[in-house]
Amino acid sequence: MRTIILLTLGLSALAGARAQTPHRCKSPPYLEGKLTVMYPEEKTMIFEQMYYDAFEQRIRVIAAEKDPNQTQYIDRLMLFREMIYYEISYQNQSCVKRPLGLDFTPIEIPHDAQHTAQIVLGTLSAPGQGVLVNTWVGSMPEAHANYSMTVTEFGCIPITFLYHVEKFGYIIASYYDIVVGIENPEVFVPPPFCADAKLEEQSDGRVADFFTALL
Template identity: 60%
Template sequence: MQALLLLTVSLSVLFSVLAQTPHPCKAPPYLEGKLVVLFPEGHTTVFEQFAYDAVEQRIRVVASGKESTHNVFVDRLMFFRERFYYDINYHNQSCVKTPFSADFVPIEIPVDAHHKAQFVLGSLSAPAQGLLVNDWVGSVPKMKANYSMSFTEFGCIPITTLYNVEKMGHFLSSFFDIVIGLENPDIFIPPSFCTSAKLEQRKDGKVVDFFTSLL
């Protein structure tokens, strides 16, 4: 009887939330987690582990995967306020320091995004068997891209993002194992062998932006 009452109350609360209009939200300022990125036409799949600091505007990404038949690996530490990033190679104890011009873009639902749908991942049959998620759509004119992104209703945690970039194609990212907070804040401290690295322009002479640098 108590279990039935608990289920009834829980479902009543959930349905009352479903009846409300979701609003754009911003993820917690400190996050760690993992994601899988699928690049256009499925030729490249990359597994990434990231640390995110929205207060100091820093991101660390360690990515590995396959591009066609080639293995790829990147360890990138990005400082948006200082406008440069390190590509770190522990194998040969070297760093490449590169400038970029992008402003920091927090993990959030843009204020001009349009709410498309609210749904439950999993089941509504019992408490704790489903995850309430909101799906949002919009565009980024500077990137010439349209997006669809799903965030949790509670906590504003990213689930998936899908970008369709003009002349490039679709980029699908799926997030998992997200932890709120930073278990190791030292992850944003570059290794000692990076201290002597000097700023180097990319070989093509172009300054990369935030989106390009992650890709």
């Protein structure tokens, strides 16, 4: 009987949470985890290890990009306050340093986003078997993009972001194995062999927008 009462109270609390009006939220300032990005129109999939520091405005992605013809490996460190980024190759012990021509975009629900749904991933029939999430939609005129963002109700942890970008088409980003915090802050420090890298000023090397930089 006690178990039934506790279960009923727990489900009632979750039901009460669902009844509340969802609020726009910002993800924790430090995150690391995995990210799968799909470009359905180009049949390309990217598997990324992501490190995110909103306080110092730093992002690092270590990715394997697979398309029908080849697999390409990318290690990119983006330092937004310094407005530079590094393409790192440990295999060749080489580093390319280029200007970063965009502002830092935090993982958050934009102020003008519209809430469309609150749903449960899994089930609320028993404790620990479901996750309450919210979906928001909107547009990013500066990037010529529309988006649909799904984040957890508690913690604002990213789940799935769907973008339609004018120059890319549809992009689906799915987050998983997310950890709040950064286990090793040194991941944001360029390796020693990058110390002698010269800043390449050519315009075609400049990252133009957030999607090019992260996705």
